[in-house]
Amino acid sequence: MRSADLFREAIGLLPGGVSSPVRAITPYPFYTCSAAGAYLETVDGLRLLDCCLGYGPLILGHAPAQVRTAIEDQLARGWLYGTPTPTELELAREIIADHPSIDRVRFVSSGSEATMSAIRLARGFTGKTGIVKVEGGFHGAHDAVLVRAGSGATTLGIPDSAGVPDSTVARTLQVPFNDADALEAVLSSDDDVAAFILEPVLGNTGLILPEEGYLEDVREITRAHDVLLIFDEVITGYRLGIGGAQVRYRVTPDLTTLGKVVGGGLPIGVFGGRTDIMQLVAPAGPVYQAGTFSGNPLSLAAGLATVRWLKEHREIYDRFEEGTRAIEEVIDPRLGSFVRVGSLFKHFFRIEPPRDYMEAKQADTLAFRRFWERMLMRGVFIPPSQFETNFLSVAHGDAEMAHLEAAYQACLS
Numbered sequence: 001m002r003s004a005d006l007f008r009e010a011i012g013l014l015p016g017g018v019s020s021p022v023r024a025i026t027p028y029p030f031y032t033c034s035a036a037g038a039y040l041e042t043v044d045g046l047r048l049l050d051c052c053l054g055y056g057p058l059i060l061g062h063a064p065a066q067v068r069t070a071i072e073d074q075l076a077r078g079w080l081y082g083t084p085t086p087t088e089l090e091l092a093r094e095i096i097a098d099h100p101s102i103d104r105v106r107f108v109s110s111g112s113e114a115t116m117s118a119i120r121l122a123r124g125f126t127g128k129t130g131i132v133k134v135e136g137g138f139h140g141a142h143d144a145v146l147v148r149a150g151s152g153a154t155t156l157g158i159p160d161s162a163g164v165p166d167s168t169v170a171r172t173l174q175v176p177f178n179d180a181d182a183l184e185a186v187l188s189s190d191d192d193v194a195a196f197i198l199e200p201v202l203g204n205t206g207l208i209l210p211e212e213g214y215l216e217d218v219r220e221i222t223r224a225h226d227v228l229l230i231f232d233e234v235i236t237g238y239r240l241g242i243g244g245a246q247v248r249y250r251v252t253p254d255l256t257t258l259g260k261v262v263g264g265g266l267p268i269g270v271f272g273g274r275t276d277i278m279q280l281v282a283p284a285g286p287v288y289q290a291g292t293f294s295g296n297p298l299s300l301a302a303g304l305a306t307v308r309w310l311k312e313h314r315e316i317y318d319r320f321e322e323g324t325r326a327i328e329e330v331i332d333p334r335l336g337s338f339v340r341v342g343s344l345f346k347h348f349f350r351i352e353p354p355r356d357y358m359e360a361k362q363a364d365t366l367a368f369r370r371f372w373e374r375m376l377m378r379g380v381f382i383p384p385s386q387f388e389t390n391f392l393s394v395a396h397g398d399a400e401m402a403h404l405e406a407a408y409q410a411c412l413s
């Protein structure tokens, strides 16, 4: 069956026809039947160069041999035990060695679960209730972080979703990204804040980089106010390099959340941090956290194979930077702004690169939509939103990069 027909049936089975909202492309999404390397194959017989990569996890591309072997090896030995496994020690050791902020980790099953648990832990550790997040920062789809940008930095949270009680998010405060003064203002006027959670590089509003000194400033300000600093590195972890944003920008948070790449394409989330904080997590301490699928053997095997490969091939991160620079060079700067870091890149239909959510929202989304369609016609799949970042993988070789450069040049005109 073709994509249009499948989607017509899906509408009667799944809300909006999909399992996650961003997949609902109008008039209908394409359906994928297989994937290998840098390419998706659709049920309509198209072969698409994939720069969405499952929204980030697939840094080695689709079905890479080393991850597949690790999964198959685990599959043959069963895939859920309900007991500890040796693999969780191996992946924990790698993560702890790679991240200056992490001395202990807890494995969970998604990035959302990781941030939800990290926030609970921060509240348990500090005995305070408020959290501050960044406008446009995304930390998964749970209640406490589903809050839209308020009209001012200290405006109380207004839920971004029906079904989230105002009371649940009343203690979720917002500040603009790249504005350390706004954070200082909130924390000086409110002494009941447990944590400031942010993506050190915003990857869910297109792509927005921290300005020089911003992350250092938030580190100092949070420390001065006894507020825990949580880096949500679900996208940036193992994407900006080994050790993610905290190593790249040399700023050490109190807690870190990981996901996506660290599961090698299978479901995973991780939260970790200083021993004195992490020792509060059950059963070591009173902050409850549990999951049937936590530390599931398949995700750990895939994640471990991915992380080990990356650590043995660190030069790949330079290749990513060269790749995204080459794309930037073919684009006429009068057509918008191009933002890139590591294997992340995004073209904004806005002449200056945005420095926060409000500026990102000024981008011309209709122009993006036309561009997205033209890219698809040229065989390139990028995430269907101006506010999602694009990704490269190790499987994007010279031919793929040449294709991508030509596509950007042709479609942005």
Ligand SMILES: *Cc1c(COP(=O)(O)O)cnc(C)c1O
Residues within 6 Å of the ligand: 109, 110, 111, 112, 113, 115, 138, 139, 140, 141, 199, 203, 204, 232, 233, 234, 235, 259, 260, 268, 269
């Ligand atoms: C994707 C993402 C999440 C949520 O992870 P899931 O595995 O989809 O629950 C959280 N934080 C950031 C920064 C993300 O990009």
